[in-house]
Amino acid sequence: MKPVLVIGGGISGVTTAVEIAEVGKEVILIEKESYLGGNVVKFNNYFPKLCPPTCGLEINFRRIKQNPRIKYYTSTEVQEISGEKGNFKVKLETTPQYVKNNCTACGKCIEVCPEERSDEFNYGYTKTKAIYLPHEMAFPYKFNIDDDFCKKESCNKCVEVCEYEAINLSAKKELTEIEVSSIVTATGWKNYDASKIDNLNYSESKNIITNVEFERFIASNGIGDNKLLRPSDNSEPKRIAFVQCAGSRDENHLPYCSAVCCSASLKHALTIQELYPKSEIKIFYIDMRVAGRNEDFLVKVQNNKNIELVKGKVGKITETESNNVILEAEDILSGKKIKYEAEMAILATGIVPSDINLNLNKDQNHFITDSQKDGIFPVACSRKPMDVSSSVKDATAAAVKAIYN
């Protein structure tokens, strides 16, 4: 029996792979980043239980480590798929693996590396050396080298200090051909590009950030070391505004609802209140869309005297001389126009499907559709926006479909 291929190693791809392997079938999991875990590893915590990302992912990483039926390739993408259900031929391309699996992440190479790069894990708000640990719970737990910044053999300092001979600066890209019975696409999402929403001025003010950036700002292993520091001057803001549907449910940007942004902003507002109980928060929304257990967040927010929910779409954000931001909206319930000056604004930008350069059926918003040619199954956020618990359920369903394909 040929293995199943799972493309994308976020929570849904990892779950699909583990479920398939644990019923006795071989599975190949590929991930384009150098680590598994997808967007969830970047979060401060995740609802409904507000667990850190380690909870849920770590157990799955252990299940992957312990299961010989799962073969995983990181820094890898699919180049081509041919064949049909039961007998797909797939070409994989792995970017050069300059750091081998025997790396212990001891850190000696970082001490000597002279080059710096901006850290995409923190959306460019911090820097790492050209050789770096992607993040502290990276799986596999090993260093990575940024091709664009490393001077390779002309520097060689990391190679000289590595006691484990784990670095090979002349590594080349690798091509692998595999045969699989079915394919699960678990390629997930990226954040909508906030710079496209002209009226919200994301590109013009440092103190306007997005919801995904906020997760890194507030995470204990993130930008502010568990403090919320506004980018312009590293001060701790006292008045913060959230802008819901930033580009979502808007024909000019994303016509659909991303399903998770309201719950995410409620989670974010409550996190700020926990850290700074005296802070003043306003959440501007069109409709508050929370489902299931996340209703608890809404109730908590409604009962918090320092958080105000304002029903009204923000039309414009401008920056003051002191780098504060002024949000203009109409409070629909009172009919009054509002100008609110905050020290920082957080845009609840929506979910856009990740790019996948393969000839797959997609809907008008580029999500991969269910009506695939036989044997290819889209899962979780690669097919529509959803939260983690729905993604995990979807992943289990996809595992069953792929096994009995």
Ligand SMILES: Cc1cc2nc3c(=O)[nH]c(=O)nc-3n(C[C@H](O)[C@H](O)[C@H](O)COP(=O)(O)OP(=O)(O)OC[C@H]3O[C@@H](n4cnc5c(N)ncnc54)[C@H](O)[C@@H]3O)c2cc1C
């Ligand atoms: C601001 C914000 C906060 C959120 N907070 C929560 C929360 O608190 N609780 C909750 O339940 N949900 C939350 N969500 C939703 C949650 O992020 C998703 O449910 C979850 O990430 C879905 O997992 P996934 O595996 O489908 O996708 P992803 O997490 O996006 O993982 C997809 C993986 O596929 C990889 N990939 C992409 N393209 C390719 C390719 N071509 N080849 C190989 N690999 C590829 C990616 O690198 C990534 O590792 C939040 C979303 C947002 C926007």
